[in-house]
Amino acid sequence: MNSKKLFVGNLTYSVREGQLKTLFSRFGEVISVKVLEKKGYGFVEMGTPEQAQSAREALSETEFEGRNLLIDGVRPPLKSKKSNQRPGYGGSKEGSRSRPGDRPAKPGFGYRGKKPNPSHGSGRPGQRSPSSQRSSMPPRRNAGSRPRRS
16 A cells, blocks of 8 residues: 555444544544545545554454444545547537538437337327237247147
8 A cells, every 4th residue: 555545434423533533643643534424434644654554454443433444545536538539529518619520410310229109109108009009910829839740
């Protein structure tokens, strides 16, 4: 672990930042403490990565306020994949003006789902129209009920 920040989970909702600061200060300098109210977890930033590692090893799975603490290092956020589009092209509202050479939008372009058929049904889901209850096709034959030739 190379981080000075620690995730502290499985906290009771009554735990306050001062209590965590007192608990973690036994292992070194506590830079900051943040407890998320009504969530059951928080974050503690120690002075050095070594202090954070020693606090994690000593306090993980120990009882605090009636619960076993879950302590883990905070990982950096994943980098989002940037699109290869040029600025001004795409779905953003601020750069959505048309430019010379742009193709006009076609009706239904980009819709990949099944389009609703207005001739079937009343338009309400789960409702069948009277015409859809009868079929003009003959009933299906079961594959096993063929007449046998002798």
